[in-house]
Amino acid sequence: MKKSGSWNPARVFDALGRIGYNPVSALLDMCDNSVSADATKVRISINLAPKPSNGSGKTKAIIDSFQVADNGKGMDEEGLHNALTFGSSESFYTEGTLSKFGLGLKSAASSLGRKLEIISRGNDGITRIATLDRDQLMQDYEYELREANDGEKSLLDQHAGSAGHTGTIIQISKIRLESMPSPTEIKNRLNARAGVIFFFHLHKNDTDGKQALQIFVDDEPVKPIDPLFRAEISKDDDELDEASWDGLSVKWILKPQSIQLDNEGSISGTVSVVQLPHPPSVANSGSMTQAACREKYMIGAGNYGVYIYRNGRLISWADNLDGMINQDQDLYSFRGSLELKSDSDDILNLDVTKSRIHLSEIAKSQLTAKISEAKKNSIKAWDAAKTCLNRKLGEEPRDTINEQIDSVRKIIENDEKLDEKVAPPEEKKKLEKRRIQAIETTPATPEEESKLRERAERVQYVDSLPDNQLWQRALAADGSLIVRVNRSHRMIRDVVDVLHSNKQLVMTLDLFMFSLASAEYKLVYNGSYEERIIEKIMESFRGQVGDELSNVLRKMDLPVITGS
Amino acid sequence: MARTSYATISRSDIAERHAFLYCIHALVPTDIKSTSKAIYIGQTRNRFGAIGRLTQHLSNDDTCNTFKQRVRAIFNIGEKLTDISFIACPLSPLKSFLVDSPDYREAVEALVQDKVIQSIVKQNLKVVVVSRISYNSYTRERFIQEEADAISRDILTWIHNIGSN
Numbered sequence: 232m233k234k235s236g237s238w239n240p241a242r243v244f245d246a247l248g249r250i251g252y253n254p255v256s257a258l259l260d261m262c263d264n265s266v267s268a269d270a271t272k273v274r275i276s277i278n279l280a281p282k283p284s285n286g287s288g289k290t291k292a293i294i295d296s297f298q299v300a301d302n303g304k305g306m307d308e309e310g311l312h313n314a315l316t317f318g319s320s321e322s323f324y325t326e327g328t329l330s331k332f333g334l335g336l337k338s339a340a341s342s343l344g345r346k347l348e349i350i351s352r353g354n355d356g357i358t359r360i361a362t363l364d365r366d367q368l369m370q371d372y373e374y375e376l377r378e379a380n381d382g383e384k385s386l387l388d389q390h391a392g393s394a395g396h397t398g399t400i401i402q403i404s405k406i407r408l409e410s411m412p413s414p415t416e417i418k419n420r421l422n423a424r425a426g427v428i429f430f431f432h433l434h435k436n437d438t439d440g441k442q443a444l445q446i447f448v449d450d451e452p453v454k455p456i457d458p459l460f461r462a463e464i465s466k467d468d469d470e471l472d473e474a475s476w477d478g479l480s481v482k483w484i485l486k487p488q489s490i491q492l493d494n495e496g497s498i499s500g501t502v503s504v505v506q507l508p509h510p511p512s513v514a515n516s517g518s519m520t521q522a523a524c525r526e527k528y529m530i531g532a533g534n535y536g537v538y539i540y541r542n543g544r545l546i547s548w549a550d551n552l553d554g555m556i557n558q559d560q561d562l563y564s565f566r567g568s569l570e571l572k573s574d575s576d577d578i579l580n581l582d583v584t585k586s587r588i589h590l591s592e593i594a595k596s597q598l599t600a601k602i603s604e605a606k607k608n609s610i611k612a613w614d615a616a617k618t619c620l621n622r623k624l625g626e627e628p629r630d631t632i633n634e635q636i637d638s639v640r641k642i643i644e645n646d647e648k649l650d651e652k653v654a655p656p657e658e659k660k661k662l663e664k665r666r667i668q669a670i671e672t673t674p675a676t677p678e679e680e681s682k683l684r685e686r687a688e689r690v691q692y693v694d695s696l697p698d699n700q701l702w703q704r705a706l707a708a709d710g711s712l713i714v715r716v717n718r719s720h721r722m723i724r725d726v727v728d729v730l731h732s733n734k735q736l737v738m739t740l741d742l743f744m745f746s747l748a749s750a751e752y753k754l755v756y757n758g759s760y761e762e763r764i765i766e767k768i769m770e771s772f773r774g775q776v777g778d779e780l781s782n783v784l785r786k787m788d789l790p791v792i793t794g795s
Numbered sequence: 796m797a798r799t800s801y802a803t804i805s806r807s808d809i810a811e812r813h814a815f816l817y818c819i820h821a822l823v824p825t826d827i828k829s830t831s832k833a834i835y836i837g838q839t840r841n842r843f844g845a846i847g848r849l850t851q852h853l854s855n856d857d858t859c860n861t862f863k864q865r866v867r868a869i870f871n872i873g874e875k876l877t878d879i880s881f882i883a884c885p886l887s888p889l890k891s892f893l894v895d896s897p898d899y900r901e902a903v904e905a906l907v908q909d910k911v912i913q914s915i916v917k918q919n920l921k922v923v924v925v926s927r928i929s930y931n932s933y934t935r936e937r938f939i940q941e942e943a944d945a946i947s948r949d950i951l952t953w954i955h956n957i958g959s960n
Contacts, residue, residue: 497919695933778895785896
C-alpha cells in the first residue's frame with residue numbers, strides 16, 4: 232500500500248534559507264535569474280527604515296527590504312507559478328542558464344527574509360504580483376497571485392526601461408535581522424564581489440558594441456573585474472620567466488588549456504593561471520604603494536587560488552581545488568581560473584548554492600600536474616622578485632657569497648699567474664698550454680663575463696645544462712673561473728629552491744658548487760694527467776652525478792620534495 | 796574465437812632497448828551495454844623495448860601495470876580491457892633520452908599528453924586520457940618541444956585512424 236507523505240511548507244521554507252547563503256550570495260543568486268532572463272540592466276537595492284530609539288535617543292537605520300529589479304523577459308502566469316514551485320521545471324531553463332535545481336530563488340529569499348514578492352510582466356503584457364509570505368504558510372503551500380495595481384506597474388516601468396516593457400522586480404521583506412550584517416557592510420561586499428562574479432557578463436559587448444549587462448548596487452554601477460587581470464598581460468612578453476621575474480607586471484604561468492572532466496571524454500573545462508605583481512617590488516618601483524597594489528589586484532590571504540566559473544558566472548572564489556592549493560604566503564600572486572559549462576554539473580556534483588564542486592577523478596588527474604607545476608613556478612617567481620628587490624636594497628645572500636668567493640678567488644688566480652711566471656721554462660710552457668686549453672674548452676659567454684665583471688658573479692644559475700648535468704665550469708678570457716648551475720635540475724627545483732629562505736644554506740650550496748668547479752679546474756690546469764682525458768672523464772662524471780641525483784631524489788620521500 | 800587475441804607489429808625494433816614514447820588505446824566496459832575509450836601515454840627505456848613495457852601494463856603485477864591501475868581509479872571497475880591498440884614512437888637517439896633518469900623523456904611525455912588532450916577536446920573525439928604526467932623545466936627546451944610536436948602528430952593521426960576503423 233502506498234501512502235502520501237506530508238510536509239510542512241513553512242519549516243521547509245525556513246530550512247532552505249539555511250543551506251549556506253549569506254546576504255551577498257543570496258542577492259547575487261537572484262541576479263543570476265535576471266541574467267538568465269536576458270536582462271541588460273539589473274538593479275540591487277537595499278531599502279532602509281528607521282528603527283525607533285530604544286531609550287538611547289538615537290535612531291538606527293535598519294534594512295526594511297531588499298530589491299532586485301531587471302529589464303529581462305519577465306514572466307507570465309505560468310512562469311511565476313514555476314518560479315514559486317519548489318524544484319521548478321527544467322523545461323524553463325535554457326542553455327547557458329545560471330539556474331540548476333529550481334530552488335535558488337526560494338532558498339535565497341528565505342535566507343534574507345520571510346516575505347517574497349515578485350512583480351513581473353512577461354510577453355503577454357500583463358503585470359502580475361505573486362506573494363509568498365512565510366507567516367501565512369499553514370498546512371498547504373500557497374502563495375497569492377493577482378494583477379498589479381497602477382503603483383506597482385509604474386514601479387516596474389521604471390526598472391523595465393519603458394512603459395509596458397517586460398521585466399521583473401523581486402522584493403524580500405520581513406527581513407531576518409537577527410544575523411544580518413550592517414547595510415554598509417552588505418553594500419561594500421556586493422560592490423567588491425559582483426564585478427568579479429559577473430565579470431564575463433559585464434565585460435561582454437552586445438552587437439552594437441554596448442556593454443551587454445549593467446548591474447547597479449543602489450544606483451552605483453558595478454565595474455567588471457577580472458581576478459586574473461588578463462587584459463594587463465603584455466602581448467609581446469607574456470610568459471612568466473620565474474627565474475628572473477621582476478615582480479612588476481602580470482604574466483601567464485599557464486595559458487588557457489583544456490582538461491577533460493568525464494570518463495567518456497565528451498565534457499571539458501578550460502584552466503589558466505597567471506602571476507600577479509609582487510607588491511613590495513611594485514612599491515619599490517614607485518608606481519603605487521604596497522597597499523594600493525594589494526587592493527588593486529586583491530592580493531591577500533582569501534584571494535589566491537582558482538576562480539571557478541560556470542557558464543561565465545563565478546561559482547567559487549579562490550578555490551583550493553580539493554586541497555591542491557595549500558596555504559602559503561609565497562603563493563599570494565598565484566591566480567587561476569577554471570571555466571566550466573553546465574554540462575559538467577552532474578559530473579562535478581554541483582551543490583544547491585552552486586558554490587561548491589567536487590572534482591572528478593579524471594579532472595583531478597589532469598589538473599594535479601598542471602597546478603603543481605604552476606604553483607612551483609609561482610613560488611619561484613615570487614622568490615625571484617624578492618631576490619631582485621633585495622639586490623636593489625643590497626640584501627641578497629647570493630650576492631654576498633659571490634663577492635666573498637670572488638675576493639678569495641682573485642687572490643688564488645693571481646698567485647697562480649705569479650707561479651706560472653716564475654716557473655722554469657719547460658713547466659711554464661706546460662702550464663700556459665694547459666691554461667689556454669682549459670679556457671678554450673670551456674669558455675664563458677660574453678653575458679657570463681659581464682655578470683662576472685659587473686656583479687662578481689662566480690656562481691651563475693642557467694636555464695639548463697646538457698645531459699642533466701648539475702654544474703659545469705667555465706672560464707673567462709682572463710682565466711677567471713665561474714660555475715654554471717642547472718636550475719632545471721631536480722636537485723635545484725625540488726630541494727634547493729624550496730629551501731630558498733635559508734640564507735646560510737643558499738650560500739653554503741653556492742660555495743659547494745663553486746668548489747666542485749674549482750677542483751676540476753685544478754686537475755685540468757696543473758694535474759699530472761692528460762688534460763683531454765681529464766676533461767672527458769669530468770664531463771662524464773658530471774652527467775653521471777646529475778643522473779644519479781635525479782634518480783635518487785625521485786625515489787626519496789623527502790618532506791622538502793613532497794611539501795609535506 | 797572470442798578468447799583469441801590478435802597482434803600485428805610493424806617493426807621488430809619495438810622490442811629493443813631504446814627510448815620510446817608510447818600510447819595505449821583500449822575500450823573500457825562501463826556497463827553491460829556501453830564502453831568508453833581510454834588512452835594512456837607513457838615513456839620508457841625498458842630492457843625489452845616498448846613492447847616490454849606494454850606487457851607490464853597489461854599484466855597483473857601491481858608494481859608496474861599503471862595503465863590498469865589508472866583505469867581502475869577512474870572508471871571504478873575491473874580491468875577487462877578490449878580492442879587494445881598500441882603505438883610506440885622511438886625518441887631521437889640523443890644521450891639525454893638514453894640516460895637512466897627519465898627527466899628528458901618525461902618532459903616530452905608531458906608535452907605530448909598536453910597536445911593530445913587539446914586536440915581531442917577540440918575535435919570532440921570522445922576519448923579520455925587516463926595517464927598522469929609530471930612537468931619539469933626541460934619542457935622549455937627547443938629540442939624537447941620539437942620532439943613532442945613530431946610525436947604528438949603521429950599519435951593523433953593514429954587515434955584518428957582507430958576512430959575511423
